[in-house]
Amino acid sequence: MHLSTRTTTWTRALSTALTTLLTAALMTFAAGCGGAGANGEGDGDGDQTVVPAAPTGLEATPTDGEVSLSWDAPDDAESYNVYRATESGVETTDPVAEGRTETSYADTDVENGTTYFYVVTAVADEEGDPSSETEGTPFAAPSALAGTSEDSQIQLDWSGGAGADAYNVYRSERSTDGASGDPLASGVSSASYTDESAENGTTYYYRVTSVNPEDAESNASNEVEKTPFDDPPDRP
The missing domain is CATH 2.60.40.10 (Immunoglobulins)
Structure with missing residues (x-):
């Protein structure tokens, strides 16, 4: 084989190899531009969804x-x-x-x-x-809280809050803006409660809150002030 023939053969082989490598590189680059990104999917035109x-x-x-x-x-x-x-x-x-x-x-x-x-x-x-x-579960606070003074106890009654699953009763010896401190009674199932731990002659302030099935607590009811007495004449 003449030298010129061998040179032509090598040139063609080298050209074919370079073409193959270039084609593969271009395909890889195109796939990277049009493929899926970190937070989306490619649409084939280089954009990400x-x-x-x-x-x-x-x-x-x-x-x-x-x-x-x-x-x-x-x-x-x-x-x-x-x-x-x-x-x-x-x-x-x-x-x-x-x-x-x-x-x-x-x-x-x-x-x-x-x-x-x-x-x-x-x-x-x-x-x-x-x-x-x-x-x-949305729910309403109790309303119309009222109390009756008795001997060593206070009877409380209120209008139940819609959606309430139970009630908490709060007591304080001073007026408060809302439910303050720990409840006197929690999980009360009815719209009434008798405070049998009250002492005659001591003035108490009461509020009640609603509790829904997820144990969320509502705002407090109105406040009521009561003083138990030994046989009070007019039950203030």
Whole structure:
């Protein structure tokens, strides 16, 4: 074989090898540009579809006629959708609120005494998976607290708060702005209570709170002031 023939053969082989390597490098580069990123999926044109992770730390705080929600934001979230149901296993089909930009939501379209279940999703280019589920039962504070002074005891009665599962009774020897200190009685199942530890001649101030099934406590009722007496003539 002549030298020129061998040179031509080597040149062709080298050219083929370089072409193969260059093609492989270009394909790898294209896959890297158009493939999935850290927080999304490629669309084939080099762009990423951002799908945020699920929000975490979802908490519900029920009060009178309201359930307040709060959660922690995942990376890349642009807005949030809130879903609600009255049974566990919330489906993410019909949001009670959508396009929320804050990491909180106050659900006021609720009924006291009804337990609501919630999940939240984060949205960017697409909607992500739902958060873990939480629940809350809105409930009202007791009202119309009244007392009757008796010998060494005070009889208390009140109007029950809607959605309350039980009541806590508070007593103090001075007027307070709300429920103060530890309750005198907790888990009272009816809308009445007899304080049999009262001492004649001592003035007491009472308030009552509602407790819902999740052990959340309401604001306090109105305050009532009573003094037990030994056979009081007019039971003040």
